[in-house]
Amino acid sequence: MVRRGGRGWHGRVLAAAVGLTAAAAATSVWTAQAGPVEGPPARAGVSAGPSAPDARPQGPGGAPVSVDIAHASDAGARGVNITIDDGPDPVWTPQVLQVLRDNGVKATFCMVGTQVQAHPDLVKAVVAAGHRLCDHTVSHNTAMDRKSEAYQSQQILDAERMITDASGGVRPLYYRAPGGAFTPYSRRLAASHGMRPLGWNVDSKDFERPGTAAIVATVKREISNGPTVLFHDAGGDRSQTVSALREVLPWLKQHGYSFGYPVH
Numbered sequence: 001m002v003r004r005g006g007r008g009w010h011g012r013v014l015a016a017a018v019g020l021t022a023a024a025a026a027t028s029v030w031t032a033q034a035g036p037v038e039g040p041p042a043r044a045g046v047s048a049g050p051s052a053p054d055a056r057p058q059g060p061g062g063a064p065v066s067v068d069i070a071h072a073s074d075a076g077a078r079g080v081n082i083t084i085d086d087g088p089d090p091v092w093t094p095q096v097l098q099v100l101r102d103n104g105v106k107a108t109f110c111m112v113g114t115q116v117q118a119h120p121d122l123v124k125a126v127v128a129a130g131h132r133l134c135d136h137t138v139s140h141n142t143a144m145d146r147k148s149e150a151y152q153s154q155q156i157l158d159a160e161r162m163i164t165d166a167s168g169g170v171r172p173l174y175y176r177a178p179g180g181a182f183t184p185y186s187r188r189l190a191a192s193h194g195m196r197p198l199g200w201n202v203d204s205k206d207f208e209r210p211g212t213a214a215i216v217a218t219v220k221r222e223i224s225n226g227p228t229v230l231f232h233d234a235g236g237d238r239s240q241t242v243s244a245l246r247e248v249l250p251w252l253k254q255h256g257y258s259f260g261y262p263v264h
């Protein structure tokens with residue numbers, strides 16, 4: 001796809017993943033809240049001060065949504081969050097959905113607005129299968145953190161609308177910045193719209209297509225870093241991702257992990 005600008009995107013993700021790993025190592029591994037960019041030392045709720053872009057907190061049950069980047073799982077200490085980014089895609093999303101269904105796993109899909117508009121039926125299929133939605137911006141610009149607030153707002157809120165329209169009214173519960181390029185502003189904006197900023201602990205590196213075995217090995221090796229695992233269902237041939245999920249989901253179950261959603 002056009003938005004994949006060669007190696008830059010990978011470098012961005014790798015840098016973000018390293019940042020997350022370092023943050024996780026420096027604090028409580030499974031509950032680390034620090035992300036690849038600055039973050040407040042403690043949960044700040046949505047009390048983001050006078051510059052908060054929109055005072056409209058709306059978590060489940062009306063609770064404010066934290067601006068901190070989430071990594072933890074609502075499935076507890078052995079919970080794993082499977083996250084699937086950049087779709088939906090007419091070839092790969094149905095195959096990913098099938099693997100998840102076969103293993104009884106619910107996941108979180110971080111969707112790109114242009115893909116959502118092109119394939120609204122797949123957004124509905126994801127929701128119908130019980131998975132959660134995450135706003136991954138309109139056009140997946142990994143330089144989001146160097147853009148104006150107006151640009152960030154357009155990218156995040158237009159994608160939120162596209163996803164909600166396509167899903168038939170089911171709203172995205174999370175916001176994941178492309179390449180992890182969060183800003184304090186984008187986190188506040190997302191939280192004020194009920195979308196918890198969402199990071200990851202384990203980059204499966206599936207986007208680089210290193211081979212199914214390598215993807216599986218990466219997840220097995222790094223799952224001790226934290227519960228949120230990054231996969232992709234778009235942006236190219238994702239057959240290795242599908243195969244890797246088919247191996248790694250049963251392995252995780254056999255090793256005592258359960259599956260959940262990122263804390264909201």
Ligand SMILES: [Zn+2]
Pocket residue numbers: 085086136140178179
């Ligand atoms: Zn992405």
